[in-house]
């Protein structure tokens with residue numbers, strides 16, 4: 161399959177530290193934001209370890225921002241387009 | 256039972272009375288914040304001047320504090336706040352509270368005022384009022400080192416020079432960083448001419464079912480340590496949140512004129528200044544840094560409020576400001592908010608050099624540093640800032656429009672709450688004023704959390720959209736109640752369900768720990784009822800001190816100025832939507848439209864009895 165959708169995947173905060181990269185350039189066959197994130201998690205095992213829940217879904221603690229717009233779970237079905245920027249960051253809290 | 260005594264220290268009469276914990280109070284409020292609140296309500300009449308001998312300062316350990324229960328290090332310090340005029344209550348970790356219990360006391364009440372500087376010494380069932388002249392004038396690090404040098408392996412909760420000088424946001428410190436930080440607890444201690452409460456104890460705590468407790472603790476530890484979040488908090492600590500908030504466009508910057516700031520304050524830059532991670536008594540998370548500049552921290556709050564909020568982007572400078580504030584015994588949240596407020600007022604011309612003595616400007620590290628010292632010493636313009644939000648009396652009415660505070664308490668959360676509506680309701684209704692540790696429904700920042708998961712935790716009708724007002728009263732109501740319970744038990748909120756994670760400890764695990772340790776059997780409902788009772792008692796205290804619905808509100812800027820930058824651009828709080836959400840919150844609590852309790856509920860709470 162052709163990998164013609166080029167996406168900039170940014171990793172922030174603890175994810176950047178876990179993976180050791182702040183940005184991954186992903187060639188992607190196309191599809192939803194969810195499938196892109198899953199594909200990246202499968203391709204980079206350290207990222208996968210950090211973002212996948214036990215059942216293989218994307219952990220709810222992972223916030224996803226598409227071109228500067230934070231996504232709710234239903235918006236994860238939106239289609240990724242060539243040149244999009246997807247940002248992943250693990251939500252957490254404290255004082 | 257883990258019961259310890261209540262020590263009542265009358266500083267005016269130089270006398271001490273030691274009483275048993277009445278069973279009814281224990282059953283209804285468990286310990287810590289709950290019992291403190293009850294005592295405060297019973298002891299203080301309307302209109303007491305917070306810095307007068309008529310105020311009281313209560314130190315109260317949680318019911319499970321000092322046991323094997325993970326992260327059970329906490330105590331609350333409660334008083335009428337000199338910063339706000341309402342409830343003053345602050346929760347603190349470290350090692351002091353377990354020691355106070357080993358020394359035989361669950362609660363120590365300081366009343367009256369000593370003629371000369373004193374400290375209160377607590378050891379194995381006894382309390383003495385001692386001469387503190389050798390410690391007066393010291394800041395919190397030196398004072399603690401000196402107490403240890405002179406008295407051995409004691410634990411100390413003390414005020415710094417800020418407390419001695421009655422700075423309205425002076426705090427009470429134990430260790431290098433742990434603080435009963437909020438509401439001016441240190442000023443109340445200073446007003447009583449007391450430098451510290453010092454504890455040394457060898458009395459073990461009697462556990463009702465030791466083997467059972469070991470088993471439950473093991474299960475709880477495995478559960479917490481199995482979470483992905485635990486190693487992250489234990490290696491990076493809370494500064495990682497700075498980047499999360501900043502990326503979303505929700506970091507309070509330059510007194511909330513802006514909502515995004517420099518990447519230079521991201522956690523990996525802070526880590527370069529970190530020696531190691533450490534923790535409070537019985538902690539299995541270790542969220543705290545020991546920094547290379549001679550202190551502990553910074554936490555997210557310091558990074559946000561002594562960094563972005565005052566326009567500083569250099570990590571070392573932020574850490575230095577934080578270390579200084581801690582040593583002087585100043586609350587970093589109030590300090591960072593009040594200094595930023597003054598900076599903006601100067602920019603706007605609302606205050607000028609005639610009052611400040613110099614040009615004030617965001618990003619000026621030397622100026623921020625000397626202001627901290629001047630505030631603690633009440634020198635020059637610092638004397639005005641030492642009044643906290645009450646400096647508005649000097650600055651003029653217009654200055655209030657730029658003040659980021661609720662119920663006269665500067666906001667502690669570095670998160671700009673205009674985006675996440677539940678956070679806004681949380682700071683508006685929190686019993687001690689603008690604060691995130693009372694009721695922040697943190698799971699709202701898990702932006703992908705689906706409706707069914709949210710509804711399972713908070714109840715039906717809660718929108719999964721953090722920018723929606725729908726059902727958000729339920730998220731605050733749930734958080735208010737469970738955080739109150741965790742404060743009664745003496746456990747750190749970091750492992751409490753809903754504060755950090757949709758997992759962590761919920762009511763069933765609290766029940767299991769409580770039963771194993773004390774034999775007290777509390778089902779979910781009864782446990783939650785304790786939380787509700789604490790909130791209602793705090794409300795009664797505040798109403799007696801003059802609180803009305805108009806105090807459950809937000810800074811003007813949050814309503815009127817949309818967020819200017821980033822993904823959150825354009826968001827603000829709609830007054831009508833906020834008002835409707837507030838009414839729904841009152842209804843859930845059983846309060847009327849004015850935020851008042853039903854007379855039958857007031858009578859019920861008043862009838863809790865047994866105070867000698």
Ligand code: SF4
Nearest residue numbers: 534535538540542747
């Ligand atoms: S998680 Fe942090 S604040 Fe909580 S008990 Fe541990 S070290 Fe203290």
